[in-house]
Amino acid sequence: xxxxxxxxxxxxxxxxxxxxxxxxxxxxxxxxxxxxxxxxxxxxxxxxxxxxxxxxxxxxxxxxxxxxxxxxxxxxxxxxxxxxxxxxxxxxxxxxxxxxxxxxxxxxxxxxxxxxxxxxxxxxxxxxxxxxxxxxxxxxxxxxxxxxxxxxxxxxxxxxxxxxxxxxxxxxxxxxxxxxxxxxxxxxxxxxxxxxxxxxxxxxxxxxxxxxxxxxxxxxxxxxxxxxxxxxxxxxxxxxxxxxxxxxxxxxxxxxxxxxxxxxxxxxxxxxxxxxxxxxxxxxxxxxxxxxxxxxxxxxxxxxxxxxxxxxxxxxxxxxxxxxxxxxxxxxxxxxxxxxxxxxxxxxxxxxxxxxxxxxxxxxxxxxxxxxxxxxxxxxxxxxxxxxxxxxxxxxxxxxxxxxxxxxxxxxxxxxxxxxxxxxxxxxxxxxxxxxxxxxxxxxxxxxxxxxxxxxxxxxxxxxxxxxxxxxxxxxxxxxxxxxxxxxxxxxxxxxxxxxxxxxxxxxxxxxxxxxxxxxxxxxxxxxxxxxxxxxxxxxxxxxxxxxxxxxxxxxxxxxxxxxxxxxxxxxxxxxxxxxxxxxxxxxxxxxxxxxxxxxxxxxxxxxxxxxxxxxxxxxxxxxxxxxxxxxxxxxxxxxxxxxxxxxxxxxxxxxxxxxxxxxxxxxxxxxxxx
Numbered sequence: 001x002x003x004x005x006x007x008x009x010x011x012x013x014x015x016x017x018x019x020x021x022x023x024x025x026x027x028x029x030x031x032x033x034x035x036x037x038x039x040x041x042x043x044x045x046x047x048x049x050x051x052x053x054x055x056x057x058x059x060x061x062x063x064x065x066x067x068x069x070x071x072x073x074x075x076x077x078x079x080x081x082x083x084x085x086x087x088x089x090x091x092x093x094x095x096x097x098x099x100x101x102x103x104x105x106x107x108x109x110x111x112x113x114x115x116x117x118x119x120x121x122x123x124x125x126x127x128x129x130x131x132x133x134x135x136x137x138x139x140x141x142x143x144x145x146x147x148x149x150x151x152x153x154x155x156x157x158x159x160x161x162x163x164x165x166x167x168x169x170x171x172x173x174x175x176x177x178x179x180x181x182x183x184x185x186x187x188x189x190x191x192x193x194x195x196x197x198x199x200x201x202x203x204x205x206x207x208x209x210x211x212x213x214x215x216x217x218x219x220x221x222x223x224x225x226x227x228x229x230x231x232x233x234x235x236x237x238x239x240x241x242x243x244x245x246x247x248x249x250x251x252x253x254x255x256x257x258x259x260x261x262x263x264x265x266x267x268x269x270x271x272x273x274x275x276x277x278x279x280x281x282x283x284x285x286x287x288x289x290x291x292x293x294x295x296x297x298x299x300x301x302x303x304x305x306x307x308x309x310x311x312x313x314x315x316x317x318x319x320x321x322x323x324x325x326x327x328x329x330x331x332x333x334x335x336x337x338x339x340x341x342x343x344x345x346x347x348x349x350x351x352x353x354x355x356x357x358x359x360x361x362x363x364x365x366x367x368x369x370x371x372x373x374x375x376x377x378x379x380x381x382x383x384x385x386x387x388x389x390x391x392x393x394x395x396x397x398x399x400x401x402x403x404x405x406x407x408x409x410x411x412x413x414x415x416x417x418x419x420x421x422x423x424x425x426x427x428x429x430x431x432x433x434x435x436x437x438x439x440x441x442x443x444x445x446x447x448x449x450x451x452x453x454x455x456x457x458x459x460x461x462x463x464x465x466x467x468x469x470x471x472x473x474x475x476x477x478x479x480x481x482x483x484x485x486x487x488x489x490x491x492x493x494x495x496x497x498x499x500x501x502x503x504x505x506x507x508x509x510x511x512x513x514x515x516x517x518x519x520x521x522x523x524x525x526x527x528x529x530x531x532x533x534x535x536x537x538x539x540x541x542x543x544x545x546x547x548x549x550x551x552x553x554x555x556x557x558x559x560x561x562x563x564x565x566x567x568x569x570x571x572x573x574x575x576x577x578x579x580x581x582x583x584x585x586x587x588x589x590x591x592x593x594x595x596x597x598x599x600x601x602x603x604x605x606x607x608x609x610x611x612x613x614x615x616x617x618x619x620x621x622x623x624x625x626x627x628x629x630x631x632x633x634x635x636x637x638x639x640x641x642x643x644x645x646x647x648x649x650x651x652x653x654x655x656x657x658x659x660x661x662x663x664x665x666x667x668x669x670x671x672x673x674x675x
Contacts, residue, residue: 004028007275014242015281073193073323075127076294078134078215082126089133090117093163100353105172109159112172115180116160122186128196131215131292132327133164136200138211140165145207148335149352149527150520152199152328154183157516166198168352169519175396176435176515177444183516185458195325203339205288205329212292212327222297222312223285224319224326225304229278233257239273285311288330291319333546334376334524340542341531344582352523356395358530364393366529371563373556374543375532376525377402390417396435399515399522403441408511412439424504426497440508442515449505453487468509536564541582541589544568548579548595561589571596573644574611578604598637602629607638618647618656632657 005027012018030038032054039050079085094113101109120126139145149168155161156169157178171178181188184196202208213221230238233254240250253260253270260266284306291297291312302313319326342349350358370388372378378387383405392398403409404416415422422438423430430438432452436445446467447460455463463480466472472480481502488498532539540557547553558568567588569575575583578601579592593604606628615621621644625635638644639653647653 010239010242011276011279014238071193071321071323073195074293075125075195075325076131076216076220076292077127079127079130082130083121086120086126086130086133087117089130090160090163093165097163109172112159112180113163116158119180119184119186120160123184123189123196125184125189125196128325129160129164132166132198132200134215135208135211135327136165138214139202139208142214143207143210145211146203146335146339146349148201148203148332148524149349149355150201150523152201152330152517152520153197154514154516155198156520157183161198166200167520169516169523170352171516173353174519175394176399176442176519177448178516178519179444179447179457179460181458182444182447182461182514185461187458188462193323194320195323197328199288199328199330201330201332201335203332203335205331208329209290212290212329216292216294219296219298220293222291222301222303223309224289224291225306225311225313225315226284226286226289227280227315228282228284229280230276232274232277234281235276235279236270236273239276240269243269245269282307283311284308286316288328289316289319289326290329292325292327332524334374334528337374337539337542337546338527338531340546341535341538344538344542345535355523355527355530359395359526362533363526363530364391366533367392367398369563371532371560372529373553373560374547375528377405377521378525379553386413386417390419395519395522395526398526399519400437400439400441402521402525403513403515403518404439406511406513409441409513424501426492426501428492429497429501440504440512442518443509443512444515446505446509446512449501450484452491453484454490455483455487464509464512467506468512536561537566537582537584537587537589540564540566541580544580544589545592548592571638571641571643573607573646576604576643577608578602581608593638593641593643596637596641599634603634606630607643615647618644618653619660621647622657622660 008027026038035054036047036050039045039053040047045053090113094110098106098109120129136145136147140147147165147167150156151161151167151169156167157171158180159171161167161183162170171180188194189196200208209221236257237250237254240254241247250269253266257270261270283304285308291301291314293300297303297312303310304313314322314324316326318324339349366372366375367378367387368391370384372384372387378384386405387401390397390401392401400416404413409416412422416437416439424433424438424440429449429452432448433440433445436442440446440449443461443464446464447457450460450463451457484502485495485498489495492498528539540561543557544554547557561568565587567586569586569588569590571591571593575581576590576593578594581590581592582588583590593599593607594601607630610621610624613624615624630638635657636654639650639657642650644653648656
């Protein structure tokens with residue numbers, strides 16, 4: 001339509017984009033009469049010829065639809081007998097793992113394994129699990145990759161995922177009830193014709209990307225495309241820029257649009273700018289989602305080059321729609337830190353089972369004392385005082401805190417943080433919800449409620465979703481309530497209390513959180529808190545290096561050091577390199593020199609390489625420095641920083657350098673020119 005051209009021109013103007021060849025183009029989608037009028041004005045065809053030409057285009061209505069992409073499940077296979085190979089991998093892993101399981105619980109675990117294998121077989125998804133298993137195994141063995149011990153989403157709710165090395169969380173040993181059907185049920189997978197979804201959380205995703213390419217072929221893998229649509233505030237700013245409004249004024253309004261929606265002047269502009277909301281302004285490779293296929297992605301799907309790299313022409317929505325397989329390979333920064341600290345300690349990262357035995361009061365004091373910078377879920381200025389107030393004392397409480405700080409729980413948050421008693425006012429239900437402190441804070445809590453009232457576990461997650469999204473039809477909801485009331489009468493013995501608890505379920509379903517996701521985040525947080533409390537020197541050294549460019553985190557980390565009696569010292573010869581470096585003897589951390597202007601990583605490392613040499617005077621050191629990349633300006637900065645204080649004061653050393661230059665030439669760093 002004609003107005004579309006106007007909006008497009010405004011968009012291009014705001015973006016400062018000019019297509020000079022378009023000057024004479026008519027860029028709109030006119031109706032039939034407008035086309036006829038334009039042809040008449042053009043004067044090439046008469047009216048009968050114009051009508052005939054337009055009617056000829058109707059032939060396309062009679063053409064059959066050409067479907068290039070079908071919705072068959074496109075699951076790559078790396079095995080000739082996936083069912084056998086998967087069962088073999090599970091069996092071998094179980095033979096090792098059951099050594100850690102109490103003898104009396106082995107039948108329970110084996111029944112859980114059989115139950116989950118049955119789901120996989122019914123869905124014909126052996127290839128899916130086998131592929132991820134081989135990717136992780138190869139990424140670890142060949143490329144020294146490391147998965148996090150936890151995971152993301154509902155994957156830790158499936159015990160087989162633990163046996164395959166995709167998570168280390170044991171749902172059967174969890175302090176919170178986890179249901180395998182929250183991750184996968186045959187009914188849900190077969191009805192939706194969907195694929196399971198395991199996010200592979202890594203310390204670094206590169207080893208596992210390489211492993212994927214090794215297994216399937218590099219040409220069969222590609223990052224998926226990510227569209228970047230304009231959000232409301234940016235759409236507003238772009239509209240204002242195109243209209244040539246005052247930047248300082250509209251930029252301030254853009255910071256809080258809600259405050260100006262009813263404003264006589266700005267309200268109308270905010271409304272008009274909504275035409276830009278959702279317009280895709282750029283594309284980029286997905287930060288973690290990779291298409292994995294058994295065919296050449298370039299030929300089958302197509303590739304596009306973006307400013308940030310090459311990706312395929314398939315986004316997450318269409319990947320699901322057309323049943324392609326995507327693998328999410330997410331680098332988790334907190335786990336990169338955890339791994340680096342354990343490497344500094346020369347220790348292996350403990351398994352979840354081992355870590356549970358390490359948790360103690362010192363770990364939880366990190367939260368109590370507000371020492372939460374870089375600690376997962378508690379690092380922000382908003383979350384840190386909340387966790388300090390709540391002061392979690394065990395794993396279950398930490399998991400509950402993670403769930404409680406979600407936006408949907410806001411009305412109950414203060415009650416939770418202050419540890420005030422909370423009840424559903426039905427003793428039986430309170431007892432059932434003991435692991436979530438009587439709150440229906442987890443989706444699994446609602447699933448537990450439904451199972452308690454006679455609903456089969458495999459049906460409960462779908463029911464929970466439909467309640468939360470209000471997707472039940474009136475008749476369906478009435479039938480469900482009748483069924484639940486019948487179950488209520490059976491377990492409680494009286495109708496009293498049912499309506500009240502059902503109202504609680506309806507109200508809380510919208511904010512309830514995935515328990516396995518919450519538990520994973522709690523472990524991610526606790527691993528960091530444990531290392532910070534027990535090995536602070538190593539933890540802070542790694543963290544200061546990891547967040548060297550983050551002024552806020554660096555400031556808070558350095559402030560926290562006083563609690564542990566650790567001092568940050570300025571760079572010093574023999575004790576410093578390019579990055580922060582700890583010194584156990586003095587319980588201190590020496591600042592790295594690369595953070596100073598004009599100094600860099602190479603200079604720092606070259607100086608550190610000389611740390612063990614004996615020098616009788618500064619001249620001898622200057623001679624060695626001549627064989628490095630250090631120039632006069634960098635040397636002067638280091639002297640003024642007191643870096644070489646073991647050889648004398650700054651002015652004395654600067655004088656020595658001048659004498660050295662006069663004796664051996666102006667370029668102190670090129671002794672090949674010495675006589």
